Amino acid sequence: MKSSVIVFPGTNRERDVADVLAAVTGTAPKIVWHGDSEVPQSDLIVLPGGFSFGDYLRCGAMAAHSPIMRDVVAKAKAGVPVLGICNGFQILCETGLLPGVLQRNASLKFICKDVWLKVESTRTHFTGRYNQGEVAQMICAHGDGNYFADSATLDRLEGDGRVVFRYCDPAGNVTPEANANGAQRNIAGIADPTGRILGMMPHPENAAEALLGSIDGRKLFESVLAAA
Amino acid sequence: MKARIRITLKNGVLDPQGKAIQNALGGLGFKGVEEVRQGKYIEVDLAATDEAAARAEVERMCRELLANTVIEDYAFELAAS
Numbered sequence: 440m441k442s443s444v445i446v447f448p449g450t451n452r453e454r455d456v457a458d459v460l461a462a463v464t465g466t467a468p469k470i471v472w473h474g475d476s477e478v479p480q481s482d483l484i485v486l487p488g489g490f491s492f493g494d495y496l497r498c499g500a501m502a503a504h505s506p507i508m509r510d511v512v513a514k515a516k517a518g519v520p521v522l523g524i525c526n527g528f529q530i531l532c533e534t535g536l537l538p539g540v541l542q543r544n545a546s547l548k549f550i551c552k553d554v555w556l557k558v559e560s561t562r563t564h565f566t567g568r569y570n571q572g573e574v575a576q577m578i579c580a581h582g583d584g585n586y587f588a589d590s591a592t593l594d595r596l597e598g599d600g601r602v603v604f605r606y607c608d609p610a611g612n613v614t615p616e617a618n619a620n621g622a623q624r625n626i627a628g629i630a631d632p633t634g635r636i637l638g639m640m641p642h643p644e645n646a647a648e649a650l651l652g653s654i655d656g657r658k659l660f661e662s663v664l665a666a667a
Numbered sequence: 668m669k670a671r672i673r674i675t676l677k678n679g680v681l682d683p684q685g686k687a688i689q690n691a692l693g694g695l696g697f698k699g700v701e702e703v704r705q706g707k708y709i710e711v712d713l714a715a716t717d718e719a720a721a722r723a724e725v726e727r728m729c730r731e732l733l734a735n736t737v738i739e740d741y742a743f744e745l746a747a748s
Contacts, residue, residue, distance in 0.1 A: 497735055504732060533735065540737045547683050587680065587738060621681070 440667040442468035442483040445511065447491035447502045456487045456524065456644040463647075463660040473505040482667045483520050484511055486527030488580070488642060498541060498583045499529030508534060520564045520635045520663065525581055528628070528638030537629055537638045538596070539588030541581075545621025549582040553652065554619050554641050556604040556627050557611055563603055563634035568662040574611045575604075575655035577641040579619055579627075584640040586622035586629075596629055604628035604639055668713045669748035670725045672733060672741060675706035680738045709733060712748055721745055 442460050444453045453470060460483075461467040469479050473491075478484055492501035502508065508530075515521045515536055523531040531537045544550055555576055558569040569575065588596070596602050604627040608617040618625045620640070628639030643656030676682050682704050689703040711728065715721040725743055734741040 496733070500732065500735070532737075538737075540735055542681070542738065543683050545681065545683050547687055585681075585683075589737075621683075 440464040440466060440482045440664055441480060442466070442485065443471050443478050443481040444468045444485045444487055445471050445473060445478070445507055446487070447473040447489070447505060449491045449493055450487055450489035450526070452488035452524065452642065452644065455642070456485050459644045459647045459657065459660055460485070463657065464664050471507060473502065473507045475507050477510050478507065478514055481514075481519060483522065483663055484514065486511070486521065486523040486530050487644075488525030488527060491526055491530065494583070497533070499526060499533040502526070502530045503533035512536060515636055518633070518635060520666075521637075522565060522663070523636075523638040524642055524644065525579075525584075525640055528640055529583065531636065531638040536636055537631060538592050539586055539629070541583050541640070542585040542587050543583050544581070544585050549580075550584070550619055551580040552578070552619075554579045554627070555607050555609050555611075555617065556641060557607040557613055558603070559605055560600050560603045560630065560634075562600065563630045563637055564666045565630075565637045565659050565662050566603060567666055568658040572611065574607060574609065575646075575658070576609075576653040577643055577646040577656050578651075578653075579641040581620070581640055584620040584622065586626040586640075588623065593623055596626075597624070599632060601630045601632065602626055602628075603630050603637060604641070668715055668718070668721050669746050670711040670713060670721065670743050671746065672709040672711065672725065672729060672743040673706060674709070674729075674734045674739050674741045676704055677738055677740055718745055
């Protein structure tokens with residue numbers, strides 16, 4: 440399985456995700472600079488976490504208009520799976536590939552901690568190896584992860600089964616207390632209608648080795664490999 | 668020409684920064700602050716001299732980059748620079 444990881448100025452999790460992809464798929468991903476115009480032929484494109492362009496204007500706004508993104512959007516629309524993690528999720532929203540926007544955390548604080556996610560859909564390209572309703576422990580590290588969309592959009596996402604992950608407590612209860620950042624309806628990750636584009640705030644790549652406290656994120660990459 | 672662009676959060680969109688400012692103002696003893704909303708102000712100098720063309724261009728700038736119309740409104744005025 441071939442994968443590409445896009446790097447913008449200020450991206451900082453590309454090595455984390457590249458390590459996991461190499462470990463899971465057996466092939467190191469291509470690292471692609473934002474100024475390039477074409478993504479190599481890939482079975483997965485990853486927009487990793489970080490602070491592209493210093494979060495100037497809005498998180499992900501500048502990156503969404505980088506030269507490489509024209510090709511990422513074109514390939515995504517042609518069916519190439521795209522995973523946006525953290526800043527990558529923000530970029531996917533800014534490009535319009537996913538609806539809504541990630542606002543400043545309701546607490547106004549940067550959050551860096553373990554979170555528990557309820558897997559709400561196993562029918563995406565990224566979640567086939569999880570069980571419906573399974574609780575996955577991952578790490579989040581963001582200042583702007585508060586998912587917002589108007590209620591009609593939220594209802595459509597729910598109705599179409601496109602809410603993929605929700606913040607919950609370790610027992611799987613979706614509660615206001617478990618909502619890490621004030622996201623509407625505890626949303627931590629959503630997919631496009633085909634299930635081939637996923638945006639999520641928590642970091643599965645940082646929950647893929649026992650040394651780091653959780654291996655629940657590894658299954659996301661195993662799911663991609665199984666579906667490729 | 669100079670465009671003076673104001674970007675504000677739409678009504679109903681939570682503004683945690685505005686809330687924090689409101690609380691700080693209360694802490695400083697300012698009474699009766701009913702709401703604070705924070706926005707952005709951007710100035711763009713344009714080579715264009717034709718007002719209609721400049722207006723159309725700034726409109727596109729706002730829609731395509733400067734504002735995220737999911738949560739933000741924008742308004743601008745043009746002035747000779």
